[in-house]
Amino acid sequence: NAGVTQTPKFQVLKTGQSMTLQCAQDMNHNSMYWYRQDPGMGLRLIYYSASEGTTDKGEVPNGYNVSRLNKREFSLRLESAAPSQTSVYFCASSESGLSDYEQYFGPGTRLTVT
Amino acid sequence: RKEVEQDPGPFNVPEGATVAFNCTYSNSASQSFFWYRQDCRKEPKLLMSVYSSGNEDGRFTAQLNRASQYISLLIRDSKLSDSATYLCVVREDTGRRALTFGSGTRLQVQP
Numbered sequence: 288n289a290g291v292t293q294t295p296k297f298q299v300l301k302t303g304q305s306m307t308l309q310c311a312q313d314m315n316h317n318s319m320y321w322y323r324q325d326p327g328m329g330l331r332l333i334y335y336s337a338s339e340g341t342t343d344k345g346e347v348p349n350g351y352n353v354s355r356l357n358k359r360e361f362s363l364r365l366e367s368a369a370p371s372q373t374s375v376y377f378c379a380s381s382e383s384g385l386s387d388y389e390q391y392f393g394p395g396t397r398l399t400v401t
Numbered sequence: 402r403k404e405v406e407q408d409p410g411p412f413n414v415p416e417g418a419t420v421a422f423n424c425t426y427s428n429s430a431s432q433s434f435f436w437y438r439q440d441c442r443k444e445p446k447l448l449m450s451v452y453s454s455g456n457e458d459g460r461f462t463a464q465l466n467r468a469s470q471y472i473s474l475l476i477r478d479s480k481l482s483d484s485a486t487y488l489c490v491v492r493e494d495t496g497r498r499a500l501t502f503g504s505g506t507r508l509q510v511q512p
Contacts, residue, residue, distance in 0.1 A: 329502035
């Protein structure tokens with residue numbers, strides 16, 4: 288039981304490049320989330336998927352797109368990376384919805400945009 | 402003003418010490434409160450919920466003061482393994498009910 292897995296662990300992009308962050312969970316959770324964590328700021332919700340087939344914007348969605356590929360997988364795409372998107376990105380999942388207080392996080396992706 | 406404010410620390414304490422962190426929240430509609438723990442360069446994990454009457458989990462005690470809009474986490478008999486960043490988390494119980502995370506308080510327990 289791996290929990291929540293994310294790939295890649297590290298990535299360096301040049302401004303304007305695109306990439307997709309992958310996330311998968313094996314806990315049969317309905318809801319999945321993408322957060323970013325920046326120094327001095329709390330985790331901020333980018334997008335979430337309350338259930339398979341649905342996605343919604345979080346607090347900071349600009350510059351990102353998501354796909355809930357199936358119940359297990361939720362990907363985050365940066366179409367044209369900007370230095371302001373340098374951050375640590377965490378994927379998380381929970382049993383039933385946004386109000387779940389226990390969310391299970393993946394190990395994170397450290398992204399640098401130069 | 403941030404919705405959830407925490408002293409970033411670090412709090413440097415010797416093993417065996419008692420240490421307490423506070424967290425203030427600005428939205429009086431916030432109804433549910435939690436502490437998460439995040440080890441250095443790792444993912445956050447739920448530590449404990451905070452109940453209105455206060456609650457203990459071993460060496461950890463969480464308390465809520467609604468009148469002053471703060472929650473606290475007390476750690477007794479600190480261990481080296483308690484070294485981590487402690488994230489305060491609040492949730493409104495209306496609207497989207499999303500979690501709002503504080504930026505964390507770093508604790509370093511020294512031998």
